[in-house]
Amino acid sequence: MSEFVYDPHRIEEHWQAEWVTEGLYRAREDTGKPKKYVLEMFPYPSGDIHMGHVRNYTIGDVIARQASMAGFEVLHPIGWDAFGLPAENAAIKSDSHPATWTYANIEKQMASFKRMGFSYDWDRTVKSCDVDYYRWGQWIFLKMWERGLVERKSSPVNWCPSCATVLANEQVVGDSQCWRCKSVVTKRELEQWYFKITDYAQRLLDDLDELPGWPERVKSMQANWIGRSEGAEVQFALCDEADKPTDELITVFTTRPDTLFGCTFFLLAPEHPLVARLVEGTEYASAVDEVVASAERETAVERQIGERTKHGAFTGRYVENPVDGRLVPIWVADYVLMDYGTGAVMAVPCGDQRDFEFARQYGLPIVPVVVPAEQVDAVSSAVLGAVPQEVDWEAAYPGPGTMVNSGAFSGLAGGKDSEGMHAVAAWLAERGLGRESVNFRLRDWLISRQRYWGNPIPAVHCPTCGLVPVPIEDLPVVLPMDIDITKGETLADHPEFYETTCPKCGGAAKRETDTMDTFTCSSWYYLRYTDARNDTEPFSADNANYWMPADQYIGGIEHAILHLLYSRFFTKVLQDMGMVDFPEPFTNLLTQGMVKLDGTTMSKSKGNVVAPEDMIAKYGCDTLRAYILFMAPPDKDLEWSFEGLDGMFRFLARVSRFVDDAAEEAAAGNGVAASGDPASKKLHREMHRVIGKVTDDVARFQFNTAISGLMELTNAAYDYRREVPAGERDLALQRDVAETLVLLMAPFAPHLAEELWREVLGGGSSVHLQAWPAFDASAVQSDEVQLAVQVNGKVRGKIVVAADFSEQDVIAVALTAVADWIEGKEVKKVVVVAGKLVSVVVAG
RNA sequence: GGCGGCGUAUCCGAAUUGGCACAGGAGGCGGUCUUAAAAACCGCUGGGCGAAAGCCCGAUGUGGGUUCGAGUCCCACCGCCGCUACCA
Numbered sequence: 001m002s003e004f005v006y007d008p009h010r011i012e013e014h015w016q017a018e019w020v021t022e023g024l025y026r027a028r029e030d031t032g033k034p035k036k037y038v039l040e041m042f043p044y045p046s047g048d049i050h051m052g053h054v055r056n057y058t059i060g061d062v063i064a065r066q067a068s069m070a071g072f073e074v075l076h077p078i079g080w081d082a083f084g085l086p087a088e089n090a091a092i093k094s095d096s097h098p099a100t101w102t103y104a105n106i107e108k109q110m111a112s113f114k115r116m117g118f119s120y121d122w123d124r125t126v127k128s129c130d131v132d133y134y135r136w137g138q139w140i141f142l143k144m145w146e147r148g149l150v151e152r153k154s155s156p157v158n159w160c161p162s163c164a165t166v167l168a169n170e171q172v173v174g175d176s177q178c179w180r181c182k183s184v185v186t187k188r189e190l191e192q193w194y195f196k197i198t199d200y201a202q203r204l205l206d207d208l209d210e211l212p213g214w215p216e217r218v219k220s221m222q223a224n225w226i227g228r229s230e231g232a233e234v235q236f237a238l239c240d241e242a243d244k245p246t247d248e249l250i251t252v253f254t255t256r257p258d259t260l261f262g263c264t265f266f267l268l269a270p271e272h273p274l275v276a277r278l279v280e281g282t283e284y285a286s287a288v289d290e291v292v293a294s295a296e297r298e299t300a301v302e303r304q305i306g307e308r309t310k311h312g313a314f315t316g317r318y319v320e321n322p323v324d325g326r327l328v329p330i331w332v333a334d335y336v337l338m339d340y341g342t343g344a345v346m347a348v349p350c351g352d353q354r355d356f357e358f359a360r361q362y363g364l365p366i367v368p369v370v371v372p373a374e375q376v377d378a379v380s381s382a383v384l385g386a387v388p389q390e391v392d393w394e395a396a397y398p399g400p401g402t403m404v405n406s407g408a409f410s411g412l413a414g415g416k417d418s419e420g421m422h423a424v425a426a427w428l429a430e431r432g433l434g435r436e437s438v439n440f441r442l443r444d445w446l447i448s449r450q451r452y453w454g455n456p457i458p459a460v461h462c463p464t465c466g467l468v469p470v471p472i473e474d475l476p477v478v479l480p481m482d483i484d485i486t487k488g489e490t491l492a493d494h495p496e497f498y499e500t501t502c503p504k505c506g507g508a509a510k511r512e513t514d515t516m517d518t519f520t521c522s523s524w525y526y527l528r529y530t531d532a533r534n535d536t537e538p539f540s541a542d543n544a545n546y547w548m549p550a551d552q553y554i555g556g557i558e559h560a561i562l563h564l565l566y567s568r569f570f571t572k573v574l575q576d577m578g579m580v581d582f583p584e585p586f587t588n589l590l591t592q593g594m595v596k597l598d599g600t601t602m603s604k605s606k607g608n609v610v611a612p613e614d615m616i617a618k619y620g621c622d623t624l625r626a627y628i629l630f631m632a633p634p635d636k637d638l639e640w641s642f643e644g645l646d647g648m649f650r651f652l653a654r655v656s657r658f659v660d661d662a663a664e665e666a667a668a669g670n671g672v673a674a675s676g677d678p679a680s681k682k683l684h685r686e687m688h689r690v691i692g693k694v695t696d697d698v699a700r701f702q703f704n705t706a707i708s709g710l711m712e713l714t715n716a717a718y719d720y721r722r723e724v725p726a727g728e729r730d731l732a733l734q735r736d737v738a739e740t741l742v743l744l745m746a747p748f749a750p751h752l753a754e755e756l757w758r759e760v761l762g763g764g765s766s767v768h769l770q771a772w773p774a775f776d777a778s779a780v781q782s783d784e785v786q787l788a789v790q791v792n793g794k795v796r797g798k799i800v801v802a803a804d805f806s807e808q809d810v811i812a813v814a815l816t817a818v819a820d821w822i823e824g825k826e827v828k829k830v831v832v833v834a835g836k837l838v839s840v841v842v843a844g
Numbered sequence: 845g846g847c848g849g850c851g852u853a854u855c856c857g858a859a860u861u862g863g864c865a866c867a868g869g870a871g872g873c874g875g876u877c878u879u880a881a882a883a884a885c886c887g888c889u890g891g892g893c894g895a896a897a898g899c900c901c902g903a904u905g906u907g908g909g910u911u912c913g914a915g916u917c918c919c920a921c922c923g924c925c926g927c928u929a930c931c932a
Contacts, residue, residue, distance in 0.1 A: 173927095217847095217848055217849070220848065221847090221848085224927085224928070227931070229931075231932085256932080310930080334930090335930045335932095336932080337930075337932090340932075341932065344932095346932080348932090353930095354930055354932075439932090630856090630857095631856065631857085636850090638856090639855095639856075643855080643856090643869095643870050643871070644856075644871095645870095648869085651869085696860080697860095700860070702858095702860090704868085705858065705859095708868035708869075709868085711867095711868055711869075712868070718886095722886080789864095790863085790864080828912085830912085831863090833913095837863055839863080839912050840912080841912045
């Protein structure tokens with residue numbers, strides 16, 4: 001019996017040191033092997049690693065290790081997303097510097113990653129707060145500026161009062177909350193820096209179709225966020241105080257130009273620049289001002305409470321409807337949003353529920369009805385009287401139908417993307433009063449932050465030349481370290497940083513003191529990994545094109561829009577610059593589920609954190625790695641439980657004892673060379689079945705069932721040893737099974753596998769350099785197969801027949817087996833499913 | 845309101861194109877070994893009958909449908925969870 005004692009700590013620390021010495025995980029570009037780039041989202045160094053990290057990086061490590069054994073040259077890097085606000089907050093709290101806190105946490109996490117045995121190429125590490133990294137972020141920024149993709153403009157922006165900085169649209173989450181601190185954000189009109197991601201809206205949308213390896217749900221989230229809607233721009237002429245149409249046109253966007261004849265009023269957002277001018281000094285001013293003021297007052301929180309009541313006021317002015325020349329009143333309404341479309345809306349109460357409610361509330365007309373729910377034939381619809389002129393319904397009808405009351409267009413099909421919609425748009429376009437157009441919900445990416453701990457924006461404000469980019473040869477703009485964050489200082493408090501000369505005219509000028517959104521750092525780090533020590537450019541095109549796109553990306557679903565959209569944008573920009581030759585950065589995406597405790601996400605503030613280091617101390621990292629994968633499929637949320645950890649440890653020890661016994665018996669010659677008895681045949685078949693299963697499961701990321709496959713093979717090995725007495729066992733087979741188990745286990749429990757491979761099985765070089773076991777389909781074939789026999793859908797018998805039996809013979813055997821059930825009944829039909837079952841249908 | 849996901853044993857979970865529902869683990873019960881315990885190994889763990897082999901019945905949130913056959917496909921409903929939201 002095996003004397004093997006599983007001592008994870010000795011084994012794990014020993015082999016971790018050995019692997020470093022042997023340089024096992026260095027990725028090379030010149031091996032001639034097919035490449036595989038396995039990438040996990042780099043962590044933010046907010047403290048030591050938690051169970052979510054363990055799960056994320058273990059998944060990546062298993063994929064990387066298995067790919068390597070399967071013959072790929074694997075790039076598996078790690079780095080840190082190290083700029084950002086938590087470092088500033090922590091620095092204030094601990095009276096230190098953000099850099100101190102950040103680097104200390106990076107060290108801590110790095111040590112934990114090494115203790116977990118992750119197979120990273122440590123020579124390619126990236127820390128985004130290192131000047132060697134962020135200088136190239138500045139470089140890319142300047143190249144984007146050259147291409148007209150950088151813009152400084154004034155507009156209403158999201159402001160987080162707690163973080164004291166502006167936020168991009170994507171960083172406002174939930175109920176108008178800051179993505180990081182969850183404070184409610186407010187709106188402010190500010191001049192800020194933007195990346196013109198909207199220039200890429202269509203491509204970002206279209207190319208989602210080129211990503212079959214991404215989860216449907218992530219793609220649909222991105223598509224919704226980009227929010228493409230087709231419709232038309234329509235120009236309404238503003239009337240003067242005497243209600244005479246002027247040359248001044250107000251543009252609206254509508255998805256339903258076919259309902260233009262049903263427009264009975266016109267709406268402006270409270271923030272619309274025209275509002276003040278229209279009502280200034282008129283009797284309408286006070287009512288309108290009140291709506292504007294209440295909209296301003298209304299915080300994001302209040303807007304979330306239940307059904308919102310709409311508020312509005314008449315401006316006293318009119319616009320002319322371009323299709324029929326009717327004048328309709330202009331109202332200000334707080335349900336019109338300034339930051340979607342044009343901030344002006346044509347109201348069609350019969351077709352839009354919001355307009356309908358507003359009309360009811362303020363006694364505005366709802367008729368004419370232009371696209372009613374009932375089908376109206378073309379002839380009767382030509383007659384105005386044939387359709388209701390008064391409505392008694394309680395809701396608008398937004399669906400498709402036949403256009404009525406619509407002049408020459410009556411009788412056409414109306415609705416989204418309808419004949420009528422295109423006809424009206426074309427009619428408008430001919431007269432210069434509108435055109436078909438597409439509107440996106442996506443806004444430009446606001447990238448400037450009024451914070452210290454970030455990548456400085458390389459720009460200079462010159463009183464004579466205006467905004468001037470820092471010349472590329474002057475990079476980097478180094479983030480100064482002598483800043484006292486505890487006093488709330490930013491770069492704007494440091495003249496020695498911002499006082500400079502204009503690169504263009506040489507006159508005195510001021511450096512930009514905003515830093516870039518940290519999401520700019522994370523939008524290209526995966527490219528830097530391909531050439532991490534390049535000091536003449538961000539990365540060489542050769543290296544990037546060799547490794548990229550990343551074959552497998554792994555990270556949390558919370559980045560479905562933010563990081564993943566920005567990275568796709570950067571990649572497309574870099575492709576347009578000729579720096580890379582691919583349009584998408586990540587071929588396959590795996591979004592792993594959260595690790596929860598008692599149904600909620602683990603967090604320090606809730607005090608429900610399970611520390612990985614405690615688990616490692618008790619069981620070793622191999623048990624923890626295998627256990628967290630075994631608990632649930634990777635994309636599902638996982639409820640942490642301590643029960644079962646012991647079981648995983650027991651399993652690893654159980655495998656070890658079998659491997660030890662098999663090796664010992666083989667060495668001692670205590671058995672037979674090759675037996676070929678039924679028990680051996682069965683074990684041999686089971687071994688190959690499991691090779692096939694585990695290989696397939698890993699490819700499908702079903703790590704939980706892959707591990708259960710290992711348990712099945714282990715159980716089969718124990719069955720064999722119980723059924724066949726010592727001395728009669730097939731030594732070669734036992735050893736074969738032992739080696740197979742160790743090889744299949746290597747990605748999951750890399751240290752124990754290494755110990756068993758090198759020390760117990762005497763395998764020589766590392767188990768992680770061995771070839772993945774080859775699946776032999778023919779070895780799984782059995783001479784006989786068992787089939788279930790169903791009668792009218794219920795299993796009534798089992799038969800065992802030769803694998804090569806003809807269908808006719810199978811049916812004959814099957815009918816005999818269920819004779820009792822079909823006796824005296826008419827057999828109407830027999831279905832044979834090869835290798836599975838026989839289904840007999842009888843009458844009565 | 846919209847979009848998406850989920851619902852299988854006491855618990856976590858298998859079941860890849862429709863084909864013997866519940867693999868694997870946890871927990872529970874029992875056995876072997878032992879003076880005893882732990883560990884290890886073995887068995888049982890939906891209900892009924894049976895000493896056992898086995899036989900019968902029930903069962904994938906609920907109700908329908910398609911099919912020789914449905915956890916899987918279709919329709920409706922219930923429950924839970926995400927994301928999004930006056931998007932014109």
